[in-house]
Amino acid sequence: MSHQVTVQPSGHQYAAEAEETLLAAAIRQSVGLPYGCQDGACGSCKCKLLQGEIELGVHQLKALSEAERAQGFILACRAKALTDVVIESHEVVGAGEFAVKKMPARVSSIEHLAPDVVRVMLQLPAADPLRYRAGQYIQFLLRDGARRSYSMASAPSESPQVELHLRHMPGGKFTDHVFTAMKEKEIQRIEGPFGSFFLRDDPENKPLIFLASGTGFAPIKAILEQMRTNADPREVTLYWGGRKQQDLYLHDWAVQQCAAMPHLRFIPVLSEPDADWSGRTGFVHRAVMDDVPDLSGHAVYACGAPVMVEAAQRDFTQQCKLPEDAFFADAFTTEADKAGAKA
Template sequence: MTFQVTVQPSGHQFSCEADETILSAAIRAGVGLPYGCKNGACGSCKGKVVSGSVQHKAHQQRALPPEEEAAGYSLFCCATASTDLVIEAREVAGSSDYPIKKMPSRVTTLEKVAPDVMVLTLQLPASERLRYRAGQYIEFLLRDGKRRSYSMASAPEDGGPVTLHIRHLPGGLFTDQVFTTMKERDILRFEGPLGTFFLRDDSDKPVVLLASGTGFAPLKAIVEHMISEKSTRPITLYWGGRRPHDLYMDGLCRQWAADLPQFSYVPVISNALPEDQWQGRSGFVHQAVMADLPDLSQHQVYACGAPVMVDSAKRDFVAQCGLPDEEFYADAFTTEADLAK
């Protein structure tokens, strides 16, 4: 059975099969609904069902609390239509400009940059170029049908190999392979580009980039994209880790700060040990932003990393610093362990 979905306020319409999610149908139709994880964990795709009814597959309650679901809100990445629908969602301009493709790639380098972080470089076929927006991600297609998502850490203007920053999760189906058996010249298949987390180029507002751990990867791509575009927008990068080695490209960030007059860098460590001899900022990284920028009303924020950091930042920036809700853009990194919870 096929249902018709109408999006307000744009008026865009698309068809949705009974066995596919509303988000999948929208992507297939080229309608730019916002999304991130596609598995009911991050909440990026949340919108309101104005009329009609949906059924939700498994999802995390923090992404859609029961009271919000009762009020008519839905996670479109895990909702299927039971009737024709009218939904309310803020569409993302430009999110469907580049085709989503399945492509082979060859591993060219594996560089361990921290005890638990590997930089993986992929060479794409000479006959194909992956067109994407800085901040988007790809999904590796594993042999058992499972998928694993990683943001691209290289700017699209590079036009060469794609780099990814992969954190080792012991017992992880894919990351164990990356850190143990994967070798140069291995072939990996992926699908992309995916996601609506990317720089909005139609604004001149100062940019706050907020990262925890490997959430730095898509923000690195955004900075390099802005450098390539010769953007003069002020950029402040706050990068948080538990210990100094978690900021595995600290030297690169300090070089940006030295070379770019519009760029500032604030590293923040939450659990330094005495042997680290850490002399910089300490505590939660989003609280460092609030201490430095108590008024965010004229800023855009791009946050990427652990869900608890992203959730805390959005709540506090909007409630306490005056950040407009629509100027907070996020990509919460969710793992299989997060989903299992």
């Protein structure tokens, strides 16, 4: 039994099976709805139900509050259609461009970039390459049915290798394995590409702020590589935040990019620096607000810890005049985030 989903204002229509969410059906049929975690935690897939009935699954209240629900908003990643429905969602051009595929991936190398961060290179099937946009992510399909998401840290290329940056979360199901048992040549199953966090074309070439915390740098690195390849003329200021210097695990890479990309500036920010740190300090999103109190002419791409992404979205739009539709983000939500306040 399937129901028809109509997306406004585009008028696109697609079918959703009774057991799949509106988002899963859209991804399957390459309809470009915006989304991030696919798990009811980030709020990126929030849209308005204009007609019809849905069943809404468990989600975080910070992703969709009770007040928003009362106003007719839903989360596409948690909603199953009970009737034909009409939703209002601003589709993302290019989000459904590359088909989502499952494939085996061989771990070709594991390299420590910091005590709690590794660079994992995955070898993917050369005959059926993974096509993606810089900024998107893949999911590891674990044996017990769980999934874990990681952003590609390398721009798409002819190479069948992709680069990932993984931070160890002690007690975490997947990263405990990565940091204690994963070996080179190990075979994993992955699926992708997912997500709508990638650089939008902009005829106005508005200056860009890239904001990363910790391994939120991974998709930003891929986007920078892509901009360099494309000789993208936009001005970029990259703010990368961590607690200690070791959290900025590719600091020197970022400095080198500035030499190769004349439009790029790099501002590292530490919240708990050692005495010998002479750079910026404090919360990374506050550094942006200090430098650019009026963000009305900018576009912001933020990635990393959910708390940083939420603070940046709130403060930039409420205090720095950033238009709501000029903020793009991927929040790295984890099981711990999902265990928080639920509806």
